[in-house]
Each structure stands twice: as structure tokens, then as C-alpha cells.
Amino acid sequence: MAAGKENRSRKRQVFFFFLCLCVSLAVCETIRYSVPEEKKSGSVVANIATDLKLDVGKLSARRARLVSKNNKQYFQLNTRSGDLVMEEKIDREDLCGQRDPCLMQFEIVLENPLQLFRMEVQIDDVNDNSPKFSKNEFVLKIPEQIPVNTRFPLERAQDSDIGTNGIQSYTISSNEHLSLDVQSRGDGSKYAELVLEKQLDREEQAQLMLILTAADGGLPPRTGTAQIRVNVLDINDNFPQFSQSVYKVQLMENSPRDTLVTKVEASDLDHGANAEITYSFRQVPDRVLKIFKLNQFTGEITVLGTVDFEDTAMYEIEVQATDGGGFSAHCKVLVEIEDENDNAPEVTLTSLTSTIPEDSSPDTVVALFSVRDRDSGDNGRTVCSIQENVPFALKSTLKNYYELVTQKPLDREKVSEYNITITATDRGSPRLTSVRIISVQLSDINDNPPVFNDTSYVMYLKENNLPGLLIGTVHAADLDTEQNAKVTYSALPGNRSDLPLSSYISINSETANVYALHSLDYEQTRDFQVAVRAADGGSPPLSSEVIVRVVIVDANDNAPFILYPLQNSTTPANDLVPRSAEAGYLVTKVVAVDGDSGQNSWLSYQLLKATEPGLFTVGLQNGEVKTTRPITSLDSVKQKLIVLVRDNGEPPRSTTSTLNVLLVDGFSDAYMQLVDVPQEDDQQDTLTLYLVISLSLISFLFLVSVGTVIAVRLYKTRHSRERCIPSSRNFYCDPNFPTNPEDATGPGTLPQSYCYEVCLTTGSGTSEFKFVRPLLPSLPAEPSAARGSVLDSQINSQIKEERESQREGKASVSEDSIPRPSGAGCMINKVIGINEDCGQNGWLSHQ
Numbered sequence: 001m002a003a004g005k006e007n008r009s010r011k012r013q014v015f016f017f018f019l020c021l022c023v024s025l026a027v028c029e030t031i032r033y034s035v036p037e038e039k040k041s042g043s044v045v046a047n048i049a050t051d052l053k054l055d056v057g058k059l060s061a062r063r064a065r066l067v068s069k070n071n072k073q074y075f076q077l078n079t080r081s082g083d084l085v086m087e088e089k090i091d092r093e094d095l096c097g098q099r100d101p102c103l104m105q106f107e108i109v110l111e112n113p114l115q116l117f118r119m120e121v122q123i124d125d126v127n128d129n130s131p132k133f134s135k136n137e138f139v140l141k142i143p144e145q146i147p148v149n150t151r152f153p154l155e156r157a158q159d160s161d162i163g164t165n166g167i168q169s170y171t172i173s174s175n176e177h178l179s180l181d182v183q184s185r186g187d188g189s190k191y192a193e194l195v196l197e198k199q200l201d202r203e204e205q206a207q208l209m210l211i212l213t214a215a216d217g218g219l220p221p222r223t224g225t226a227q228i229r230v231n232v233l234d235i236n237d238n239f240p241q242f243s244q245s246v247y248k249v250q251l252m253e254n255s256p257r258d259t260l261v262t263k264v265e266a267s268d269l270d271h272g273a274n275a276e277i278t279y280s281f282r283q284v285p286d287r288v289l290k291i292f293k294l295n296q297f298t299g300e301i302t303v304l305g306t307v308d309f310e311d312t313a314m315y316e317i318e319v320q321a322t323d324g325g326g327f328s329a330h331c332k333v334l335v336e337i338e339d340e341n342d343n344a345p346e347v348t349l350t351s352l353t354s355t356i357p358e359d360s361s362p363d364t365v366v367a368l369f370s371v372r373d374r375d376s377g378d379n380g381r382t383v384c385s386i387q388e389n390v391p392f393a394l395k396s397t398l399k400n401y402y403e404l405v406t407q408k409p410l411d412r413e414k415v416s417e418y419n420i421t422i423t424a425t426d427r428g429s430p431r432l433t434s435v436r437i438i439s440v441q442l443s444d445i446n447d448n449p450p451v452f453n454d455t456s457y458v459m460y461l462k463e464n465n466l467p468g469l470l471i472g473t474v475h476a477a478d479l480d481t482e483q484n485a486k487v488t489y490s491a492l493p494g495n496r497s498d499l500p501l502s503s504y505i506s507i508n509s510e511t512a513n514v515y516a517l518h519s520l521d522y523e524q525t526r527d528f529q530v531a532v533r534a535a536d537g538g539s540p541p542l543s544s545e546v547i548v549r550v551v552i553v554d555a556n557d558n559a560p561f562i563l564y565p566l567q568n569s570t571t572p573a574n575d576l577v578p579r580s581a582e583a584g585y586l587v588t589k590v591v592a593v594d595g596d597s598g599q600n601s602w603l604s605y606q607l608l609k610a611t612e613p614g615l616f617t618v619g620l621q622n623g624e625v626k627t628t629r630p631i632t633s634l635d636s637v638k639q640k641l642i643v644l645v646r647d648n649g650e651p652p653r654s655t656t657s658t659l660n661v662l663l664v665d666g667f668s669d670a671y672m673q674l675v676d677v678p679q680e681d682d683q684q685d686t687l688t689l690y691l692v693i694s695l696s697l698i699s700f701l702f703l704v705s706v707g708t709v710i711a712v713r714l715y716k717t718r719h720s721r722e723r724c725i726p727s728s729r730n731f732y733c734d735p736n737f738p739t740n741p742e743d744a745t746g747p748g749t750l751p752q753s754y755c756y757e758v759c760l761t762t763g764s765g766t767s768e769f770k771f772v773r774p775l776l777p778s779l780p781a782e783p784s785a786a787r788g789s790v791l792d793s794q795i796n797s798q799i800k801e802e803r804e805s806q807r808e809g810k811a812s813v814s815e816d817s818i819p820r821p822s823g824a825g826c827m828i829n830k831v832i833g834i835n836e837d838c839g840q841n842g843w844l845s846h847q
Contacts, residue, residue, distance in 0.1 A: 030118040030119065030120060031048075031051055031052070031117065031118070031119045031120070032119070032120045032121075032122065033045055033046050033084070033119070033120070033121045033122070034121070034122040034123075034124055035086070035090070035121055035122070035123060035124065036123075036124045036125075036126050037090050037091060037092035037093075037123050037124065037125065037126050037128070038089060038090070038091065038126050038128055039086055039089065039090065040086065040089065041086050041087065041088055041089055042085060042086060043085070043086045044083045044084070044085055044086075045075065045083075045084040045085070045086060045121065046083070046084050047081070047082050047083050047084070048064075048077060048082050048083070048084050048108060048119075049081075049082025050082065052108075052117060054082070054110075056080070056081065056082045059077075059079040059080075059082055059110075060079045060080065061112075062110040062111050062112050062115075063110070063111045063112075064077060064079050064108060064109070064110050065077065065108070065109050066084075066106055066107075066108055067106055067107045067108075067109055068104070068105075068106040069104075069105045069106060069107075070104060070106075072088070073087055073088075074086070074087055074088050074090055074104065075087055075104075075106065075121070077108065090123055092123045092124075092125055092126070093129065093160040093161070095123060096123065098160075098162055100125075100162050100163065101122050101123075102122065102123040102125075103120050103121070103122055103123075104120070104121045104122075104123065105118070105119070105120050106119055106121075107119065125161055125162050125163060125165050126161075126165070127161055127165040127216060127217075127218025127219065127220075127221075127222060128161070129159055129160040129161045129165075129222070130159070130216070130222035130223065130224050131157040131158065131159045131167050131214040131215070131216055131222065131223065131224035132157060132158050132159070132224050133155065133157050133158075133212075133214070133224060133225075133226035134155060134158075135155075135226065136226060136227060137226065137227045137228075137229060138154070138155060138212075138226060138227070138228050138229070139228075139229050139231065140152060140194070140228060140229070140230045140231070141231050141233050142196070142200060142230055142231070142232060142233065143232075143233040143234070143235055143236075143325075144199075144200050144201055144202040144232050144233065144234065144235050145199060145200075145235050146196060146199070146200065147196070147199075148196055148197060148198065148199060149195060149196060149197070150195075150196045151181070151193045151194065151195055151196075152193060152194040152195075152196075153191070153193050153194075154170075154191070154192045154193060154194060154212065154228070156189070156190075156191045156192075157170075157214035157224050157226075159214075159216050159222075159224075161216060161218065163217075164216075164217035164218065165216055165217060165218045166189070166216055166217070167189070167190050167214050167215070167216050168190065168215060168216055168217040168221075169182060169190065169214075169215050170182050170190065170191075170192035170212065170213065170214050170215075171212075171213045171215070172192075172194075172210055172211065172212050172213070172228075173210050173211040175208060175210060176197075176198055177196065177197060177198045177199075177200060177208065178194045178195065178196060178197065178208070178210065178230070179194070179195050179197050180192050180193070180194060180195070180212075181193045181194075181195050192212070194228075200232045201232070202232040202233065202234055202235075205232065206231070206232050207229065207230065207231055207232065208229075208230035208232070209227065209228075209229055209230075210227070210228040210229075210230065211225055211226075211227060211228070212225065212226050212227075212228050213225050233273070234270070234271065234272050234273065234274050235274075235325075236270055236274040236323060236324065236325020236326065236327055237270070238268055238269040238270045238274070238323075238327070239268070239323070239327045239328070239329055240266040240267065240268045240277050240321040240322070240323050240327065240328065240329040241266060241267055241268075241329055242264060242265065242266045242321060242329055242330075242331040243264075243265045243266070243267075244264075244331060245331050245332070246331065246332045246333075246334065247262050247264060247331065247332070247333040247334065248334045248336070249261055249262040249333070249334070249335055249336070250335075250336045250337075250338055251303075251307060251335050251336065251337055251338065252307075252337075252338045252340055253307045253308055253309040253337050253338065253339060253340055253342055254306065254307060254308070254340060254342045255303045255307050256303065257302075257303055257304065257305075258302050258303065259302060259303040260300060260301075260302055261292065261301040261302060261303060261333075261335060262300075262301050262333060262335075263298065263299050263300045263301070264279065264299040264301070264319050264321075264331060264333065265299055266279070266299070266321035266329055266331075268323045268327075270323060270324075270325070272324070273324030273325070274323055274324045274325045275323060275324065276323065276324045277321050277322065277323050278296045278297065278321070278322050279294055279295070279296050279297075279298075279299045279319055279320070279321055279322075280294065280296060280319070280320050280322070281294055281317065281318070281319060281320070282318045282319065282320040282330060283318055284317055284318065287312075288315055288317060289304075290304065290305045291303065291304055291305040291306070291307060291315070292304055292305075292315070292317065292335075294319065299319075299321075301317070301319075301333060307337055308337075308342065309337045309338070309339040309340070309342070312337065313336070313337050314334065314335065314336050314337065315334075315335040315337070316332060316333075316334055316335075317332070317333040317334075317335065318330060318331070318332055318333075319331050319332075319333060340428075340429075340430070341375055341379040341426065341428025341429060341430065341431070341432055342432070343373060343374045343375045343379070343426075343432065344373070344424075344426070344432040344433060344434040345371050345372065345373040345382045345424035345425065345426055345432070345433070345434045346371070346372045346373070346374075346424075346434060347369055347370075347371055347384075347422055347424050347434055347435075347436035348369060348370050348371075348372065349367065349368075349369045349436065349438070350368045350369055350370060350401075351367060351368040351369075352366070352367045352368075352438060353365070353366050353367065353440075354439065354440060354441060355440075355441045355442075355443050356406070356410075356440065356441075356442060356443065357442070357443045357445060358410045358411060358412040358442040358443065358444065358445055358447075359410070359445050359447075360406050360410060361406070362405075362406055362407060362408070362409075363405050363406065363407075364405060364406045365403050365404070365405050366392065366404045366405060366406065366438075366440055367403070367404040367438055367440075368397075368401065368402070368403055368404075369401070369402055369404070369422065369436070370400050370401050370402070371384050371400050371402065371424045372400060373424075373426050375426060375428060378426070378427040378428055378429075379426055379427070379428030379432075380426065381426060381427045382400070382424050382425065382426050382427075383424070383425050383426075383427070384396075384402055384422065384423070384424045384425075385422075385423050385425075386404070386420055386421060386422055386423070387420070387421050390418055390420055391406060391407050391408035391409070391410060391418075392404055392405065392406060392407055392418070392420055392440075393405055393406075393407040394422075404420065404422075404438065410442055411442075412442040412443070412444050412445075412480075412481075413447075413448055413479040413480070415442070416441065416442055417439065417440070417441045417442070418439070418440045418442075419437050419438075419439050420437065420438045420439075420440060421435055421436075421437050422435065422436040422437070422438060423435055424436075444480050444481045444482065444484055444485075445480075445484070445538075446480055446484040446536060446538025446539065446540070446541070446542060447480070447542075448478055448479040448480050448484075448536075448542065449478070449536065449542035449543055449544045450476035450477065450478045450487045450534040450535065450536055450542070450543065450544050451476060451477055451478070451479075451544060452474060452475070452476045452534065452544060452546040453474075453475050453476070453477070454546070455546070456546060456547045456548070456549065457472065457474055457532075457546060457547070457548045457549065458548075458549050458551060459471045459472035459514060459548060459549070459550050459551070460550075460551050460553050461516055461520060461550055461551070461552055461553060462552075462553045462555055463519075463520055463521055463522035463523075463552050463553065463554060463555045463557065464519055464520075464521070464555050464557055465516050465519055465520060466519070467516065467517060467518045467519060468515055468516070468517070469515065469516045470513055470514070470515055471505065471514045471515065471516055471550060472513075472514050473511070473512050473513050473514065474489065474507075474512045474514065474532055474534075474546065474548060475512055476489075476512070476534035476544065476546075478536050480536065480538065483537040483538065484536055484537060484538040485536060485537075486536060486537035487512075487534050487535070487536055487537075488509045488510065488534070488535055488536075488537070489507050489508070489509050489510075489512040489532060489533070489534050490507065490509060490532070490533050490535070491505065491506070491507045491530050491531070491532055491533075492530070492531040492532070492533055492545065494530060494531065496528050501528070501530045502517075503517060503518070504516070504517060504518075504520075504528060504530070504550075505517060505530060505550065507532060512532075512534075514532075514548065514550075520552050521552075522552045522553070522554040522555065522596075522597070523558070523595060523596075525552055526551075526552055527549060527550060527551045527552060528549075528550055529547050529548060529549040529550065530547075530548050530550070531545050531546070531547055531548075532545065532546050532547075532548050533545050534546075554596050554597045554598055554600055555596075555600070555649075556596055556600040556647060556649020556650060556651070556652070556653055557596070557653075558594055558595035558596045558600075558653070559594075559647070559653040559654065559655050560592045560593070560594045560603055560645040560646070560647055560653065560654065560655050561592060561593050561594070561595070561655070562590065562591070562592050562645065562655060562657045563591040563592060563593060564589070564590065564591040565588070565590070565657060565658075565659060567657060567658065574660045574661070574662055575587050575588045575625075575659060575660065575661045575662070576661075576662050576664050577627070577631070577639075577661055577662070577663055577664070578631075578663075578664060578665070579631045579633075579635075579663050579664065579665055580631075581627055581630070581631055582627070582630055583627055583628055583629050583630060584626050584627065584628075585626060585627040586624055586625070586626050587616065587625040587626060587627065587659075587661060588624075588625050588659065588661075589622065589623055589624045589625065590605055590618070590623035590624075590625065590643050590645065590657050590659070591623060592605075592623065592645045592655070592657070594647050596647065596649065599648045599649070600647055600648065600649040601647060601648075602647065602648035603623075603645055603646070603647055603648075604620050604621065604645075604646050604647075604648070605618045605619060605620060605621070605622075605623040605643055605644070605645055606618060606620070606643070606644045606645075606646065607641065607642075607643060607644075608642045608643065608644040608656060609640075609641070609642040610639065610640070610641045610642070611636055611638070611639045611640050611641075612635055612636065612639060614628060614629065615627060615628060615629065615631070615635060615639065616628060616639070616641055616661070618641075618643050623643070623645070625641065625643070625659065625661075631663055635663055636663070637662060637663050637664075637691065637695075638660070638661075638662060638663075639660070639661040639662070639663065640658065640659070640660055640661075641658070641659040641660075641661060642656050642657070642658055642659075643656065643657045643658075643659060644656050645657065
């Protein structure tokens with residue numbers, strides 16, 4: 001019993017639960033609101049909590065939300081206050097158009113327990129749109145003398161608003177001829193009609209300008225206007241009239257397009273538009289419209305399609321003339337077609353060889369064709385021909401059959417393809433012609449050798465190149481095609497300097513690129529040439545040859561070489577300068593050459609280092625060493641100059657020359673200082689004391705010697721003679737040096753080997769010296785060191801003999817008897833001469 005009661009109690013609970021759920025879901029009462037369109041965003045529509053009699057505090061707790069059935073959310077529920085708020089401004093016209101009423105539906109959903117409330121918001125129309133006409137101006141054409149009370153419907157204005165905000169009335173500007181009558185349609189919309197109240201007279205007033213106004217029923221009302229222009233038309237009271245009722249013409253068949261068939265003419269007694277006549281076909285079949293064309297303004301009938309007598313022998317065409325008022329008249333045109341020779345001959349190709357070799361023999365058959373004409377008599381007899389500028393001819397075989405054969409030798413390289421035009425003409429009147437074009441191509445044979453672009457090629461290669469460097473490219477063209485035009489290149493065998501040319505260059509057989517096989521030296525090889533052969537791939541192959549000359553371009557790979565003063569001499573050369581020398585005094589000249597050529601051998605000289613930097617200067621182009629100021633007592637006796645010789649190459653190369661210059665007061669000083677000249681600047685301070693003692697002793701001996709010499713010479717003769725005592729001689733001969741080295745002072749070469757002599761006078765210590773004339777020695781090529789020692793010994797012995805002979809009163813040894821160094825690039829450095837006279841009498845000139 002207890003268990004049964006408990007089960008029945010549980011069933012009642014479940015039943016009541018579902019009953020409560022159904023009751024809660026059944027509460028679907030629809031709440032309606034109305035909102036005017038264009039209401040601002042954020043405006044409050046209503047309080048949902050108040051209308052639904054809900055506690056405001058429970059809206060958030062029960063997660064109240066607004067569910068819209070529109071794609072766009074226009075409203076928002078504020079759960080804190082229960083207000084329904086405008087989310088976005090609503091335009092009723094965009095949302096609903098002309099639909100009325102404009103309703104938006106949504107639902108409010110509450111949870112715990114679940115409740116659903118339906119809501120509708122009606123969007124009320126606001127008069128925010130003015131009436132609009134489709135055009136700003138409407139044109140009406142009203143003929144004069146039209147009956148009174150004639151109505152002319154006008155176009156309606158459009159207003160997006162509805163109801164009373166829509167169009168309610170039309171008005172028109174006041175005039176004496178036309179009034180406005182507003183009518184309503186079944187849907188309540190308004191439209192207007194113009195009513196003629198007084199007849200129009202075009203001669204009195206040709207045009208009326210009216211203003212049509214449409215107004216809606218809003219507050220305040222909105223209006224839209226349009227202008228109505230009424231053109232008064234002339235009355236059409238005359239019909240057009242043709243000059244003939246029937247036009248008969250003859251037309252040859254196959255007349256070309258736009259051929260004039262005939263011209264119909266009609267006139268109208270009215271004026272203006274009423275007298276403007278337009279022409280048209282009337283009840284004409286389509287086949288006629290495909291053949292003839294009628295100009296609607298001029299009345300000319302012309303040929304549009306193909307006129308064929310075999311198709312139709314006569315055409316009957318009815319033409320209508322209509323004036324501007326709509327009145328019309330009619331006439332007939334009979335066109336008779338005259339027969340003519342309208343069938344052209346037909347060329348039928350029976351056999352064709354489209355490709356023939358260019359060496360085909362004459363009378364080779366290329367094509368076989370026939371010619372047929374469907375006409376009869378003379379119109380069916382044909383004549384066949386081809387153009388004259390082709391090496392082909394026609395031969396007649398059977399009836400109406402022709403052969404196209406070769407007539408002249410063919411050359412594919414001149415003309416590779418012929419388009420032969422076969423012309424067939426009948427003998428009718430007029431004659432008809434048909435044309436058939438046959439294309440004949442010539443196949444190639446190997447009858448053209450490769451031809452180089454140039455008769456010879458010159459390529460330039462800079463010396464010291466990398467092995468495998470690309471020098472240049474040759475190119476040969478072959479007028480043949482395919483394999484006959486495939487050119488391969490090769491270098492022909494040959495020798496240069498007992499070496500095969502194949503060891504110098506290599507040529508790519510496909511690309512004709514020329515490569516250097518090893519590094520070349522400009523000083524050893526200036527240029528060479530090789531023969532290159534170009535052969536095609538024909539059978540048998542044809543070839544041609546061209547000479548390729550490779551010119552080696554000099555690079556700056558040789559440093560300047562010092563000819564004077566000799567830098568590798570065991571005994572250094574010393575140049576003497578009297579202390580009385582003024583600024584610009586020529587001390588010596590540095591002579592150098594460069595084994596390169598061109599601008600790489602242009603030399604410039606620069607004083608790199610000096611004991612007294614401001615005392616001497618070096619000529620930039622000629623290498624002349626001169627004093628820049630007078631010599632003072634404070635200047636050191638021993639001056640060391642380092643001259644830099646640089647060429648003009650890129651990058652430049654240079655070498656240095658060391659000059660030792662002694663500042664002397666007389667012969668004794670010069671002699672003693674030439675005995676021992678230190679070569680290093682760091683020894684100068686150590687030898688200062690010894691130098692002072694030596695100078696004192698030498699000065700004493702010099703005065704004694706001068707006095708003795710003067711006494712002897714006064715005893716022997718009244719006039720002093722000039723003697724030349726070489727103090728030191730340095731020679732340089734190099735058999736391997738170029739015979740004509742380029743001069744550092746100019747673009748040319750030294751005309752000969754120079755030998756320089758320097759002499760001091762036996763007189764005043766302030767005597768000057770300069771270079772003497774160049775000598776042209778010719779000695780056999782020997783090592784420079786050996787020749788220098790031999791020559792020094794010979795010269796010293798010769799000078800001793802000359803001194804003894806002068807002292808004994810004998811004749812002096814001639815200059816020609818003194819041995820001279822010889823050989824290309826040989827130079828005598830200095831000859832020092834001493835004159836016993838003083839002042840200007842002791843200055844020596846050298847020739």
C-alpha cells in the first residue's frame with residue numbers, strides 16, 4: 001500500500017512539472033510598440049520590465065536577451081533598467097519600401113524558468129522624402145487646331161513615403177490654353193492630365209513653358225517640380241505624291257554592291273516636318289530585302305546582295321513615302337534582271353608536289369590540274385595562265401588539263417618558296433576569271449659554303465693573361481638550311497717561332513669562341529695570326545677560311561730602369577756642386593727607361609728624400625736635378641738625394657735612384673772628398689771631425705799645388721790650357737736592353753746611347769760643370785762589370801800618359817784614342833775637368 005501511494009505521488013509531481021513547463025512556455029502574449037523612423041540612436045522605446053510586470057533586478061539574473069528575426073539588430077535590451085533602446089537609426093523606406101504597416105518582430109527570452117515573450121515594433125512613416133519626377137523637363141508635341149478638351153496624360157511623380165506623406169496633389173503654372181486635372185487610381189495614388197481648354201495656334205505661339213508641381217500631405221508638405229515644354233506642331237493637311245506610279249528599270253545580274261538601281265521621288269506641299277518625306281519598302285518579301293537596299297531619305301534603291309538571273313528574272317517592289325505628319329503615298333518599282341556571263345571557270349587540282357629540290361631539272365612536273373566552266377559557248381571556253389616572274393610554265397595535255405612544270409634553274413637561297421597564281425579566264429562578255437594559288441617549296445642542297453662576316457679579324461689580348469681567357473669570337477653564316485647550314489670551326493695548323501699555333505690559341509668548334517691557351521708576354525710576342533676554317537655539315541662539306549690576327553696589348557709589368565747614375569756600381573758616383581752655384585744650377589740628370597710601351601713607358605721624376613729638402617729639385621719630365629736656391633755655408637758638404645722614377649701605367653711602377661752630391665769650394669776639396677764619400681746618412685755625425693781635419697789638410701795641399709802649377713805654367717807659356725782630369729768613370733752596357741728605349745721626357749725613343757762626362761776646372765773652387773756631348777761608342781757586348789773595370793784601367797792609364805806628355809810639352813793625346821764603352825744602352829757617367837783660370841775664365845763649356 002505504502003509503495004503504491006509513493007508511486008502515485010511521484011506521477012503527480014511529474015505531471016505538475018510538465019504542466020508548469022507547458023504553462024510557462026504557453027505565455028506567448030504579443031506586445032506591440034510603434035516607433036517613428038529616423039529616431040536617434042539611444043532613444044528609449046519602452047520599459048519591458050514594466051510592461052511585462054517583471055522585477056528589474058531579475059532581468060540580469062534570468063539572463064534576459066532580445067532575439068530579433070531581422071538580419072540586422074536595430075534594438076537593444078538594457079537588463080539593468082529594463083528599457084528597450086534604439087541601437088541604430090531606422091529608415092522605413094530602406095527597411096520596408098512601400099509595404100504598410102512596417103513591422104519588426106523579435107522575442108524576449110528569460111531563463112530559470114524559461115519564458116518567451118513576443119514583441120512587435122511598428123515603424124511609423126515620417127515625411128522625409130520629397131516627390132521626384134524622372135526628368136527635369138518633359139517635352140509635349142501638340143499639333144495646332146487640335147480639338148478642345150483633348151487630354152494629355154502626364155508622368156507621375158514618385159514619393160518614397162506612404163499614406164498621407166505620399167503625393168496628394170498636382171498643380172501647374174497658370175496659362176490660358178491648358179489646365180490640370182488630377183485623378184485617383186484604384187490604389188489611391190494620384191496622377192495628372194493636361195486638358196486643352198483653348199485651341200493652339202502655332203503662328204501665334206509656337207511654344208509654351210509650364211511648371212508642374214507635385215506636393216505630398218506631410219507636415220510641413222514637401223514638393224517636387226518639373227518643367228513641361230509644349231511644342232506646337234504645324235498641321236499636316238497635304239499627302240505626299242510620287243512623280244511616277246510605276247518605275248521600270250533593267251539591271252545586269254552580278255551587279256556590284258551599292259550599284260544604283262533607280263531613284264523614286266515624292267513631294268509634299270506642306271512645310272517643315274510635315275514636308276519631310278521618308279521612304280520605306282512596303283510588304284516586300286525577305287529575299288528582296290537581302291538583295292536591295294532603300295535609302296529612307298533620298299529614295300535611292302541600290303544593290304545589297306547578289307543579283308542572279310538564274311535565280312529570279314524580275315523583282316516587283318512596292319515603295320511607301322511618308323511625311324512628317326504620318327500621311328503616306330505608294331508606288332511600284334519593276335526591276336528586270338539581264339543575263340550575263342556570271343559563272344567563272346573552276347580550277348580543280350588533281351596532283352601536287354609541294355616540295356621539290358632546288359637542283360631539279362627543267363620540265364619537272366610539279367602539279368596537274370583541270371579547268372571547267374559551267375557556262376556554254378564562248379562563255380564556257382577558258383584560257384589558263386600563270387604569272388611571268390616565276391621559273392615555271394604551263395603545258396596543255398588532255399582536254400582542259402594542264403601541267404605545271406619547271407622551266408629555269410632554281411635557287412633556294414634566293415627564293416625558298418613560290419606562290420604560283422593560276423588564272424583561268426573564259427571568253428564571255430565580260431570575261432570572268434578565277435584564281436588558284438599553288439605553294440611550291442624548294443628543298444635545300446649543300447651549294448653554299450660558310451661566309452665569314454669580315455674578311456679578317458683583329459683581336460686584342462692583354463699580356464699576362466690567364467690561361468683559357470676568351471679573346472673574341474668569329475662568325476660565319478651559311479645560306480643553306482638545317483645540316484647544310486650547321487657550321488663548325490677549326491684552327492688551321494701553323495708555326496710561329498718554332499712553336500705550333502695550336503699552343504697559343506684554341507677555338508670552340510661550335511661557338512667559334514677564341515681562347516688563349518697560356519699567358520703571353522708583350523715584350524716577347526707582339527702579335528701573331530692564325531687561319532680559321534669554317535665548314536658546314538653538308539655532304540660533301542663546304543668550307544671557307546679567314547685570318548685572325550691576335551694583337552698583344554702591353555701591360556705595365558716592367559718597372560723603370562735607371563741608366564744614369566748606375567745603381568749597382570761598386571764605386572758610387574758623386575756629383576760636385578760649387579758653393580758659388582746660383583739657383584737653377586744643373587747638378588746632374590737622372591736618365592731612366594721603361595721596357596713597356598705607350599703610356600706605360602711615360603716616366604716622371606720626383607725628389608723622394610734629400611739631406612736638405614729645400615736645396616734641390618728634380619724636373620718632373622726630364623729628371624734634371626737643379627738647385628732651388630744659392631748654397632750657404634750652413635748647408636752640409638755631403639748631400640744625399642733619393643729620386644723616385646714612376647711610370648704612367650695602371651697601376652704605376654716605380655724605382656729609386658740614389659745621388660751623392662758634394663758641395664765644394666775648389667779642386668782640393670773636390671779631390672779629397674771624392675776619395676772617400678760615405679754612403680750612409682747615419683755615418684755623417686761620426687765622420688764630422690775627420691772631415692774637418694781632412695778639409696784643412698786638403699786646403700793646404702790645394703794651395704801649395706795651385707801655386708806650383710801657376711809657377712810651372714807661367715814658366716812654360718803665357719796662356720793657360722784647359723785640361724780634363726777624370727776623377728771617376730762609371731760605364732754600363734747591357735746587351736739585352738732594347739736598342740731604342742723610350743725617352744722618359746717624351747713619347748719617342750732615345751736616338752742613341754748617351755755617355756756623359758763631368759769636368760772641373762783647375763782654377764777657382766767655384767767652377768761649374770755640365771754634361772758634355774753624347775758619344776757613340778761601339779764595343780762588343782760584354783758583361784757590364786768586366787767592361788767597366790777594363791775601361792776604367794784603360795782610361796786611367798790614358799789620362800796618366802796625357803798628363804806626362806803635357807808636363808814634358810808634348811802634344812796631348814787625342815780624344816779619339818781614349819777607349820770608349822759601346823753597346824746599346826751604354827752610358828759614360830761623368831768626366832770631371834779642371835781649369836786653372838778663375839771666375840768666368842774657369843767655367844767650362846762641354847760639347
